[in-house]
Amino acid sequence: MVDQGKRGEPASGSVFDYDAELRHYQRRLREAVDVRPGDTVLDIGCGAGQTTREAAGIAIRGSALGVDTSPVMVARARRLSAAEEVHNVRFEQADAQVHPFPAQHFSLGISRFGTMFFADPVEAFTNVGRALLPGSRLVHLVWQDSGRQEWVTSIRRALAGGDPPPVPAAGAFSLSEPTTVDGVLTAAGFADVNITAVSEPVYYGANPDAAVDAVLVLRMASELLAGLDADETERALDRLRSSMAAHNTTDGVWFDSHAWLITARR
């Protein structure tokens, strides 16, 4: 997952497979979230809804709502839930920053890398906080600094063919500074903010060609390739393929990554 668009969506209509990429982080999030059978869960920036469905599967006497600004992601989340026959889950296409959630309704807020794309983070977390019951927890994963992410540096360097332009401060890395996170959540009315480093490899595909295809779905790739002529594009793609091949293992293409697991109390 690289620098996404304004709302964290892939550049094209294709859907990036976050479930595959983030499979190790899912385990870490699950352990930290600790859903209870009676929980009413809000999943922020739910994407294709794996985290929402999983929460709903544990909250058997409760329910889960996933919200995402992307209609493509929400449609996919609904399709997958219907196919898996998860009945206590719902998805809404909504901007969590401003969506009129019912007040003090949810007993748990969760997000797997879906909280970094708000135009106004304090407004967004205040809005989410209003929807949570007093005393309830918000548990989310965000990326650490882009310079610490092997997937970012390798892909950007390969596509740029040298030093790439700086990674934008907004977007995927907007919550990479713990002091910023603490300040935003405190200003939004949360307490007991706890920020823990977690490091897990991220998966890009079963082989280098599949990994190249995955990377090319991302906005970062289209931005770095924009303006290149046909020969330059071919060279950039060759470098990208080599980079993917250098990270290929018997279990597919993997890169190192570093995240923050953030918990806070409403």
Ligand SMILES: C[S@@+](CC[C@H](N)C(=O)[O-])C[C@H]1O[C@@H](n2cnc3c(N)ncnc32)[C@H](O)[C@@H]1O
């Ligand atoms: C990096 S993806 C993660 C998706 C999902 N949580 C997962 O782990 O598979 C970030 C998601 O946040 C969504 N998003 C970005 N800004 C949002 C907002 N303001 N409200 C709701 N969803 C948002 C994007 O559309 C995207 O699906």
